[in-house]
Amino acid sequence: MRIEWMVAAATLSSAAAAMLPACSTPQPASPSSPSGAEASDGKRLYEQRCATCHGIHGDGRGPTAHVYGSPAPRDFTRGLYEFRTTDAGKLPVRADLVRTIGQGIPGTTMPAWRSLLSPREIEAIAQYIESFSPRFAAEPESARAPIAIPPEPPPPSATDLEVGRMFYFTFRCWECHGVYGEGDGPAAATLADEWKRPIRPADLTRGVYKSGATGADLYRTIATGLDGTPMPTFRLAVVVGKEGLADLGKHIDKLDPAIRAKVTAFVQTLPTDEQIFALSDPDRAKFGERRLWLLTGYVKSLAHRGVFDWLSHDPSAP
Numbered sequence: 001m002r003i004e005w006m007v008a009a010a011t012l013s014s015a016a017a018a019m020l021p022a023c024s025t026p027q028p029a030s031p032s033s034p035s036g037a038e039a040s041d042g043k044r045l046y047e048q049r050c051a052t053c054h055g056i057h058g059d060g061r062g063p064t065a066h067v068y069g070s071p072a073p074r075d076f077t078r079g080l081y082e083f084r085t086t087d088a089g090k091l092p093v094r095a096d097l098v099r100t101i102g103q104g105i106p107g108t109t110m111p112a113w114r115s116l117l118s119p120r121e122i123e124a125i126a127q128y129i130e131s132f133s134p135r136f137a138a139e140p141e142s143a144r145a146p147i148a149i150p151p152e153p154p155p156p157s158a159t160d161l162e163v164g165r166m167f168y169f170t171f172r173c174w175e176c177h178g179v180y181g182e183g184d185g186p187a188a189a190t191l192a193d194e195w196k197r198p199i200r201p202a203d204l205t206r207g208v209y210k211s212g213a214t215g216a217d218l219y220r221t222i223a224t225g226l227d228g229t230p231m232p233t234f235r236l237a238v239v240v241g242k243e244g245l246a247d248l249g250k251h252i253d254k255l256d257p258a259i260r261a262k263v264t265a266f267v268q269t270l271p272t273d274e275q276i277f278a279l280s281d282p283d284r285a286k287f288g289e290r291r292l293w294l295l296t297g298y299v300k301s302l303a304h305r306g307v308f309d310w311l312s313h314d315p316s317a318p
Helices: 004-010 014-018 037-049 094-103 119-130 158-170 215-224 257-268 273-277 281-301
Strands: none
Touching (some): 215 281
């Protein structure tokens, strides 16, 4: 389920995408590509370490694929990846695959292989995984520039957190993640992934994040979205003016009246599309980045980490 408002925001006009300047961030360096025997090791290592869950053919149908419950192992043949530094709908760069293999996916049965494999071995596996989808051959890495992730600002003030909270409601994060971030929003029970499998929104209060827990990690996840899940990209939404956000209507009628009133009033304080379009490209980029960091700071503030939080983490959450 893709929230229709996000589609509307992304298609507000052909100029909506133009509100963000072209990405100028250098592509993150991958380890040097394996060669010779090291390259051939990718297949061998994959079959030894990965195929039991992801399958010999990379289709996510390995012999133990369903032993460990949700989430199901990734089907690499689709070329659809949650954890990327690239825009929504784009393939990941090699470094994204290396990072995910190396650090694992917290809260799931996907381990952090960097404790067992060398960087070259992880690189070889990542290269081999790319062979499962023809998209990688058709879409060169040079066409998949990572998005710009600006330096993390100082810790948010109380005012910043309140503004971030208003964006959490305005951008409708609460519909899936819940009013208090507990993964119990009104849409939570209806969500499904690209393969029509039920999927739960992350309980943000646990502080367990599948793609990393730093501010930059959360910023990246919010900005790029998680392909194959209902979690959309917010890169365009954050540069939409009050006109695109004012039609909250039915989308906030389930909120407490006091929160509903605050959100409605907050939207009226936001700049218009015309004012945002009038900004220079660099200033417009900074405007969007500021909104994303405010939202990121609030999301991060929802975590109440405890020693035993991992016991109750829902691994089916994206």
